[in-house]
Amino acid sequence: MLSVTGLTMRFGGLKAVDDLSFEARAGEITAVIGPNGAGKTTVFNCITGFYRPSEGGIVLTDAEGARFALDRMPGHRIASRAKVARTFQNIRLFAGMTVLENLLVAQHNVLIRASGFTLLAVLGVGRYRAAEAHGLEKARHWLDRIGLIDRADDPAGALPYGAQRRLEIARAMCIDPVLLCLDEPAAGLNPRETDALNALLLAIRADGCTLLLIEHDMGVVMRISDHIVVLDHGKKIADGTPAEVRADPAVIAAYLGEGDEDEEAA
Amino acid sequence: MKSAVRDAGLSALVALGLFAPLIGLVTENGDHGLELRGRPLAAAAVVVLVFLGRLLMLTRAAHIAPPVVSGPSPAMVRAGRALAPALLVFALVLPFGGSRYYVDLATLVLTYIMLGWGLNVVVGLAGLLDLGYVAFYAVGAYSYALLAVNFGLGFWSCLPLAGILAAFWGVLLGFPVLRLRGDYLAIVTLAFGEIIRIVLNNWVSLTNGPNGITGIPRPTLFGLRFSMDGGEGTFAGFFNMEPETIQRVIFLYYVILGLALLTNWFTLRLRRTPLGRAWEALREDETACRSLGINVTNTKLTAFAIGAMFGGFAGAFFATRQAFISPESFTFIESATVLAIVVLGGLGSQLGVALAAIVMVGGLELLRAFLSFLADQMGSPIFAGIANELPLYRMLIFGLALVVVMVLRPRGMVSTRTPTVLLVARGQG
Numbered sequence: 297m298l299s300v301t302g303l304t305m306r307f308g309g310l311k312a313v314d315d316l317s318f319e320a321r322a323g324e325i326t327a328v329i330g331p332n333g334a335g336k337t338t339v340f341n342c343i344t345g346f347y348r349p350s351e352g353g354i355v356l357t358d359a360e361g362a363r364f365a366l367d368r369m370p371g372h373r374i375a376s377r378a379k380v381a382r383t384f385q386n387i388r389l390f391a392g393m394t395v396l397e398n399l400l401v402a403q404h405n406v407l408i409r410a411s412g413f414t415l416l417a418v419l420g421v422g423r424y425r426a427a428e429a430h431g432l433e434k435a436r437h438w439l440d441r442i443g444l445i446d447r448a449d450d451p452a453g454a455l456p457y458g459a460q461r462r463l464e465i466a467r468a469m470c471i472d473p474v475l476l477c478l479d480e481p482a483a484g485l486n487p488r489e490t491d492a493l494n495a496l497l498l499a500i501r502a503d504g505c506t507l508l509l510i511e512h513d514m515g516v517v518m519r520i521s522d523h524i525v526v527l528d529h530g531k532k533i534a535d536g537t538p539a540e541v542r543a544d545p546a547v548i549a550a551y552l553g554e555g556d557e558d559e560e561a562a
Numbered sequence: 563m564k565s566a567v568r569d570a571g572l573s574a575l576v577a578l579g580l581f582a583p584l585i586g587l588v589t590e591n592g593d594h595g596l597e598l599r600g601r602p603l604a605a606a607a608v609v610v611l612v613f614l615g616r617l618l619m620l621t622r623a624a625h626i627a628p629p630v631v632s633g634p635s636p637a638m639v640r641a642g643r644a645l646a647p648a649l650l651v652f653a654l655v656l657p658f659g660g661s662r663y664y665v666d667l668a669t670l671v672l673t674y675i676m677l678g679w680g681l682n683v684v685v686g687l688a689g690l691l692d693l694g695y696v697a698f699y700a701v702g703a704y705s706y707a708l709l710a711v712n713f714g715l716g717f718w719s720c721l722p723l724a725g726i727l728a729a730f731w732g733v734l735l736g737f738p739v740l741r742l743r744g745d746y747l748a749i750v751t752l753a754f755g756e757i758i759r760i761v762l763n764n765w766v767s768l769t770n771g772p773n774g775i776t777g778i779p780r781p782t783l784f785g786l787r788f789s790m791d792g793g794e795g796t797f798a799g800f801f802n803m804e805p806e807t808i809q810r811v812i813f814l815y816y817v818i819l820g821l822a823l824l825t826n827w828f829t830l831r832l833r834r835t836p837l838g839r840a841w842e843a844l845r846e847d848e849t850a851c852r853s854l855g856i857n858v859t860n861t862k863l864t865a866f867a868i869g870a871m872f873g874g875f876a877g878a879f880f881a882t883r884q885a886f887i888s889p890e891s892f893t894f895i896e897s898a899t900v901l902a903i904v905v906l907g908g909l910g911s912q913l914g915v916a917l918a919a920i921v922m923v924g925g926l927e928l929l930r931a932f933l934s935f936l937a938d939q940m941g942s943p944i945f946a947g948i949a950n951e952l953p954l955y956r957m958l959i960f961g962l963a964l965v966v967v968m969v970l971r972p973r974g975m976v977s978t979r980t981p982t983v984l985l986v987a988r989g990q991g
Contacts, residue, residue: 451979
């Protein structure tokens, strides 16, 4: 599905990611973990086109066998063509718009084509109506799944924190991604919300979507991941199943042995 | 109480420092050139006013609990819903009840409403701070003026061309500023507005420079001219009426009303399309837009282009109404006025922009007329002085109104946002 080879990202003299290679296999949940400042979010930003890697390749192969070189695509095409969706560490909803509008904006590319690039929609003719009804149906489906159907017409910024996290995932899912990248989805959630999140992520995986996950909550990581990649100081120090990683001495050293209070996540 | 008096005294002192030279001194043409004349009474009046006002504010504020922030009351919502249709009806019947002065004033207000609605697309919906909007107004005006004067084209065939040319310049401006946000974008657009004006001023062979373009033809009604000869092919001749100037004034009023309503209709429809939602999403969070596969470049450019197009329409109308344009009409102050209207009205709110334009442009003019009337009645030198100088205080009042609105209503006069789509209305529309 996703194959990262020799990925290096430099910011001036700093090597945030150093010669990283890993695979995220189709239909699995792959977790990227590591101490603060290990370069996890940088990897995500490279995969989703927010950064252009200094070196290395990122190739996505979808179910039909089409290959996309993500490291060379413009950011918005990674979402619209290669169908890679992402969420953000600090939630980035369209806070002033309603929950429903957030989900419709995510279907922008489908809808704008149906709207005859806006002209037909302004005049109120053509198949735009049907397309919009279909878009609303999809939004409704996701609102049902994340339990926010009653809040559909409220501003997204007015939702409680946990609901905003779920909405951001639903919004990302509305672009029909083949790969969903989640940057700390469990951050700030209470145990009950974390359980609901786990269930949601497993359901998304069951639908056939591949997940890539950055997470600090080891409970979440160990319970739902099929495969874990551990980073420290931009380098991969371990790669395997949850059980293997948990037993890896290098991982234990990275988490417990070396203090990294002086480092902050990017 | 004592501290309140001291505070008010301090305010009065600041006012004295400000207004003693501003209001207390006047220059007059005397026998030996300019002479300075004192006007202590007027300055003292203002200082006393500030003192009392500050005192009142402090003593009353002590008694009144801070206002409870809440949503609009149901009565207010009902009134707000009735306001837009009421304004529309008023605008439609206005020429039948008003004198030429009021129709002219309303035409001016509607021009600013249209500019405000056009800029609202860029600033209010897409969140791109544009301080050079007047450039598109100028492009529209000069497009029509040059096409009409050099090639003899009519207003109605030039109107779309003026819009297209302005939109083209909108895209041209858009390209270099795509990566900029906020303050940086504002500075570049400001420079763009100035560049257009300076080019118009100096390209004498094309634009006739500071002398401007004269003899710009008036629009026709299905080919009927509004001329004073009343012969064949004129409006008055066709309808067997006495030719009067007011006919043309009223016609021009309805033209700008139609154009403004078209702008409003188009913008309201656009808001409900994917493009409109993408604009608003862009305003909320550009990074999230990119992550959802929205082409940020195209979305921004369409916002610039469509906003500029409406500015171009308004510019063409301005040229045909004035029959004369020069670069002087397209200074930065126009951009600032339109932007102030948009911000004051409430970013993104069509009704708010209309209200703000009425208050800012119409209200100020009416205030001036009212004060001159008062001065005539009273013959008081204080009022006469202020009435004559009111245009000079325009920016002061502007700033003051902005400050007051921003303090009382930080998100503009109309700050509620109507969702573009509701789940409960699903299936009905």
